[in-house]
Amino acid sequence: MIQYALICDEGHQVDSWFQSASAFQTLSDAGHLSCAVCGSAEVRKAVMAPRVATRQAETSQTPRSLSKTSTEEEKALQALRKHVEQNADYVGREFAAEARAMYLGAAPDRAIYGEVNRADAKALIEDGVPVAPLPFVPNRKTN
Numbered sequence: 001m002i003q004y005a006l007i008c009d010e011g012h013q014v015d016s017w018f019q020s021a022s023a024f025q026t027l028s029d030a031g032h033l034s035c036a037v038c039g040s041a042e043v044r045k046a047v048m049a050p051r052v053a054t055r056q057a058e059t060s061q062t063p064r065s066l067s068k069t070s071t072e073e074e075k076a077l078q079a080l081r082k083h084v085e086q087n088a089d090y091v092g093r094e095f096a097a098e099a100r101a102m103y104l105g106a107a108p109d110r111a112i113y114g115e116v117n118r119a120d121a122k123a124l125i126e127d128g129v130p131v132a133p134l135p136f137v138p139n140r141k142t143n
């Protein structure tokens with residue numbers, strides 16, 4: 001299908017669809033074209049590029065997947081988890097006590113991670129103990 005903007009001698013412009021350029025020409029040559037507004041037979045193509053409708057134009061583009069971003073975030077999270085698990089000692093529920101002991105110099109400095117309840121975490125931060133929440137729930141080691 002081809003769309004032409006047709007214009008009559010009165011200046012009415014109407015968009016019309018034709019099967020093909022030759023179909024338009026045939027109708028035009030036979031005098032079968034007339035203005036949809038005033039009925040004038042003096043109809044010609046307006047000076048504009050025809051729009052060609054194709055199946056491809058109707059097919060909407062596949063929306064960009066959002067899964068890529070989340071996968072990369074997951075990868076970063078997994079890398080962080082691996083780093084923490086390889087470089088820090090899991091102390092579980094003893095985290096608050098261990099962190100405080102290290103902060104006070106009562107225990108040697110080492111990297112630890114574990115679990116702490118909200119009240120203990122608040123108390124640690126208020127006391128200036130350098131702790132940070134992990135963006136994941138640590139694996140509980142049995143040993």
Ligand SMILES: [Zn+2]
Pocket residue numbers: 008009010011012035036037038039040
């Ligand atoms: Zn007209």
